[in-house]
Amino acid sequence: MTATDVPAHEPVMPAEVISMLMPSRGGHYVDCTVGLGGHSALILNSGADALIGLDRDEDALRIAAERLAAFGDRVELVHSDYRQLATVLDDRSVSGVDGVLADLGVSSMQLDAEGRGFSFRRDEPLDMRMDRTQGPTAADLLMDVEEEDLANVIFQFGEERHSRRIARAIVQQVSVDRIETTGALAAIVRRAVPTRGYQRIDPATRTFQALRIWVNRELEGLDTFLTDASRRLLTGARLVVITFHSLEDRIVKHTFRAIAAASEAWQVLTRKPMLPGDEEVARNPRARSAKLRAIERLA
Ligand SMILES: C[S@@+](CC[C@H](N)C(=O)[O-])C[C@H]1O[C@@H](n2cnc3c(N)ncnc32)[C@H](O)[C@@H]1O
Structure with a gap:
């Protein structure tokens, strides 16, 4: 896939991200979820000197590399999970940065691209891995999950009140045969609900x-x-996180509070999360459930 094959991509809450990260000061930034490179391009265009962009999805990185090619060696893209951030920075002898962004979750490309197995709108192999170089696929995991554990996953992560029925139907099916495709899974769920x-x-x-x-x-x-990430911020630098799910937002809220409670060197900037404006939601429905939180290193 080339950048021109990708549907026009608009990063979520662009003005809020820039006002929080303040790349106009220059400096070195990390985009932990570079995706299609939308936020990274904004950060670089707004004055950042250099940016390291991480993503666990190699397809995303290929697209981002094309989108960000014009920035030359101001950008370094790294195939990595953001949970390896400390190692990525240590490997490059970077002890502190001027701002960090994480725009969590799945990208529009992953949802829309063929063959990734994220969408029930097409019939394709039931993969769902963001990083296709690692780990079991959804089809693999369903082969030996306990019904109760699966019901808990569907209830907690999907806020699905019919989780028990759905889990029962899935486990019954895999006791007979593997669920190989998104179409087969969607049909089982639709019948169970x-x-x-x-x-x-x-x-x-x-x-x-x-x-x-x-x-x-x-x-x-x-x-x-x-x-x-908060420990890698230089004085005055900020960590900005966008979530799309209440469980993720809760983790961000509590972790930021704990960081600020443990030391006066960090201050939470968003007592309540920032939300996208009505105009953005009308233009970009994906922004609907976005919540932005930020923390600053003061000293
Ligand atoms: C919402 S998209 C980011 C979109 C991006 N901000 C843009 O403007 O194009 C989220 C991206 O984070 C990546 N991602 C999700 N979890 C990750 C992780 N643990 N480590 C690294 N990347 C991750 C996904 O592969 C996806 O490309």
Whole structure:
């Protein structure tokens, strides 16, 4: 895929990200979730001297590399999980940076690209891994999950009230045969969920979200990552995090509070999260559930 094949991509809460990170001061920044490079381009265009961009998805990095090529050696892209941030910076002898951004979750490219297995709108292999070089696929994980554990995943990560029925139906199916495709999984979920009247969203939506978070262990180690990132901030620098899920937002809120409570060197800048404006949500529906929180290193 080339950059020109990618649907126009608009980064979420661009003005808020820039006002919080203040790249106009120059300096070195880290974009921990470079994705399609939207925020990275903004940060570089707004004055940052250099940026390290991480992503665990090699396809995303290829697209970002094309988008950011014009910035030359001001950008370094690294295939890495952001939970390895400390190692990535140590390997480059970078002890402190002028700002860190993490725009968590899945990208529009991952949801829309063919063959990734994130979407129930197409029938394709049930993969769902952001990093296809590592770890089991969704189809693999479903092969030996306990029904109760699966119900908890679907309930917690998908906020799906029919989680028990869905888990039972999935486990029954895998006892007979592997669920190989997104289409097969969606059909099982749709059959398991009682339908009454008009459905605002596809009944498979919440289960697919839950399985994606589970497959990619999206919440594991998020607190440690935030703490590591906050320690790499130079004086006056900020860590800005955008979440799209209440569980993620809760972890960010509590971790930021704990960091600031443990030392006066850090201050939480967002007692309440910043939200996208109505105009942005109308233009970019993906921004709908975004919440932005930020912490600053004072000393
Ligand atoms: C919401 S998108 C970021 C979009 C990006 N800000 C832009 O403007 O194009 C999230 C990205 O984070 C990546 N990602 C998710 N979890 C990650 C992790 N643990 N480590 C590194 N990258 C991760 C995903 O692969 C995806 O590309």
